[in-house]
Amino acid sequence: MNESIRTVPHHDALIYAMVTMSAVDSTMTDREMKKxxxxxxxxxxxxxxxxxxxxxxxxxxxxxxxADDGLDAVLNVIAASLPPTLYETAYAMAVEVAAADLHVEQEELRFLQRLRDRLGLEKLIVAAIERGARARHATR
Incomplete structure (x- = not known):
């Protein structure tokens, strides 16, 4: 692992989580960008x-x-830049972006798994965040 991981302001790290969620499936939709x-x-x-x-x-x-290790680099920046009190916030924002176009691709699910693992989020917290997003984005 790098001896020094780059950090950014916490606002930027939260935006990185959302932008990465939008980009992982190679399709940044208008709905995701608007979200x-x-x-x-x-x-x-x-x-x-x-x-x-x-x-x-x-x-x-x-x-x-x-970059060659771009996804790992972004995950490292997010984790290093956020205080632990904002880990759940970062995950919740990524979930909101994933839910924006009402369809979650496999790449997006894999990114969410890597994000929650990198941030060390508890399974019950993750389930609650995801369930809340499903409720907010339900269409019927």
């Missing part, structure tokens, strides 16, 4: 975040993902 924008615009954790920085933060994440 990311809505989350950044409306959730209290982003109150002090400069909305004008969203695009550049998303681009920085995309550049990191392009």
């Amino acid at each position: 990311i924008g809505n989350i950044v615009q409306n959730l209290p954790i982003f109150a002090s975040f400069d909305q004008e920085e969203l695009i550049s933060t998303a681009k920085a994440c995309a550049e990191l993902l392009q």
